[in-house]
Each structure stands twice: as C-alpha cells, then as structure tokens.
Amino acid sequence: MSSDPPVHVLRLGHRRERDKRITSHLGLTARAFGADNFVLSGEEDPNVLETLESVSERFGGNFEAHYEKKPMGWLRNFVQNDAGDGSPGVAIHLTMYGLPWNETIPEIPTDRPIAIVVGGAKVPGEVFGICQYNISIGNQPHSEVAALAVFLQTWKPNGTHSSNFTGGMTVVPMESGKQILSSEEISE
Ligand code: SAM
Numbered sequence: 001m002s003s004d005p006p007v008h009v010l011r012l013g014h015r016r017e018r019d020k021r022i023t024s025h026l027g028l029t030a031r032a033f034g035a036d037n038f039v040l041s042g043e044e045d046p047n048v049l050e051t052l053e054s055v056s057e058r059f060g061g062n063f064e065a066h067y068e069k070k071p072m073g074w075l076r077n078f079v080q081n082d083a084g085d086g087s088p089g090v091a092i093h094l095t096m097y098g099l100p101w102n103e104t105i106p107e108i109p110t111d112r113p114i115a116i117v118v119g120g121a122k123v124p125g126e127v128f129g130i131c132q133y134n135i136s137i138g139n140q141p142h143s144e145v146a147a148l149a150v151f152l153q154t155w156k157p158n159g160t161h162s163s164n165f166t167g168g169m170t171v172v173p174m175e176s177g178k179q180i181l182s183s184e185e186i187s188e
Contacts, residue, residue: 005113006084007035007156009148010091012071012127013120014042025145026118027052031063033152034159035116038063041071042120060168060183075115075130083113091131093117094147098134105154108133116151118144 009030014023019042027038027048040048044067052065068074075091083089090112098104108114117131128134137147152159170186172179 005111006037008037008039008115009035010039010071010075010115010117012041012123014040014045015121016043016045019120020047022145023048024051026148027065028055029145029149032160033149034156034162035152036063038065039068040065041068058168060165062164078115079130089113089115091115091117092133092135093127093131094151095134096136096139096141098136101135101137101151101154104133104135118148
C-alpha cells in the first residue's frame with residue numbers, strides 16, 4: 001500500500017446511458033494514474049463499478065469504487081469533518097474556469113487526503129465554494145478524462161508506475177508484441 005495520503009476522485013452527475021463509456025474511462029484513468037478510490041454519483045450504475053472491479057482484480061492493486069447517492073453531503077463531510085481518518089481533507093475541483101494548474105498545484109498541501117472533483121452534466125454552483133481549489137487544465141473546454149490525467153500526472157508523477165498494482169497481471173513493455181506475466185510468474 002502507498003504511504004501517501006489517499007487520493008479520491010468524485011465523479012458528479014453520471015448519466016447511465018450517455019456517460020457509460022466515459023465514466024468507465026474516467027475510473028480506469030483514476031486507477032492507472034495513481035488514485036486510490038473512485039466515487040460515482042448521479043445515476044446509479046453497477047456496470048461502471050463492475051468494470052473497475054474486474055480490471056482491478058485482473059491487473060492488481062487496492063483501487064476501490066463505490067456509488068454515492070448524496071455527493072454534496074459526501075464532499076462537505078470530506079472537507080469539513082472527515083476525509084477518512086477523522087480529520088478534514090482537501091477538495092480540488094477541475095474546471096475550465098479555475099486557476100492554472102501548473103501554478104496552483106504546488107500550493108496544495110500534500111499531507112492530507114485529497115478529493116478531485118470532476119463534472120459531467122451541469123456542475124452545481126456550490127461545488128466552487130465547497131472545494132478549497134478550483135483548478136483549470138487550460139481555460140478551454142475539453143474532457144474530464146483528459147483533465148484528470150493531467151492533474152494526476154502532475155500530482156503523482158510516478159503514479160502510472162506505482163507498486164500499488166501488485167497482485168495482478170503485469171504487462172511487460174516491449175517494442176513489438178505482447179507479453180503479460182501472471183502474479184505467480186512474478187513471485188517465482
Ligand atoms: N457540461 C458539459 C456537458 O453536459 O456535456 C460537460 C462539461 S465537461 C466535458 C465535463 C468536465 O470536464 C467538467 O465538469 C470538468 O471537470 C472537466 N473539464 C473540462 N474542461 C476542463 C478544463 N479546461 N480544465 C479542467 N477541467 C475541465
């Protein structure tokens with residue numbers, strides 16, 4: 001397990017039909033780039049959670065995902081009371097209207113759990129006030145997946161090479177062809 005404070009990703013406003021692929025991709029990107037926990041909100045969707053669970057089972061690690069019916073309550077509690085260890089955490093909202101990420105990330109405390117908040121359908125205005133940081137990855141509209149990847153790569157530069165992925169299949173990087181080692185082969 002990583003000794004860094006946990007990184008949570010809160011996905012607001014999931015729409016089951018319209019967002020099924022992008023929300024799965026968002027969760028997979030969260031996992032691959034070093035987040036620990038994915039919080040799905042909006043319409044309930046077991047398929048997204050099953051996809052993430054299945055990838056984590058096959059490729060290893062401790063990544064977890066759950067559905068949250070009241071995301072604003074979850075976020076307020078995270079920021080004001082309990083980020084999982086009995087003390088408040090830090091929430092960062094990714095939005096094209098926020099401050100530049102490369103100048104602002106160095107100001108964020110690294111000793112507390114963080115929640116990265118990304119929107120889908122219209123983001124409730126109160127999110128801007130609840131989160132301690134509103135951060136843009138450039139001020140043009142693009143994608144929550146791209147915004148999350150850029151943020152996490154900056155926050156955890158080693159996240160994609162994390163030892164958190166132990167216990168599952170490991171892809172061996174190579175110029176051409178495919179090689180995957182099972183967890184038994186790795187521990188031999
Ligand atoms: N309102 C649009 C809709 O209903 O289709 C979707 C907005 S956008 C695709 C979804 C999310 O991507 C935003 O809420 C924000 O979290 C993220 N996002 C998009 N562009 C961004 C940027 N330039 N910087 C940071 N985050 C961004």
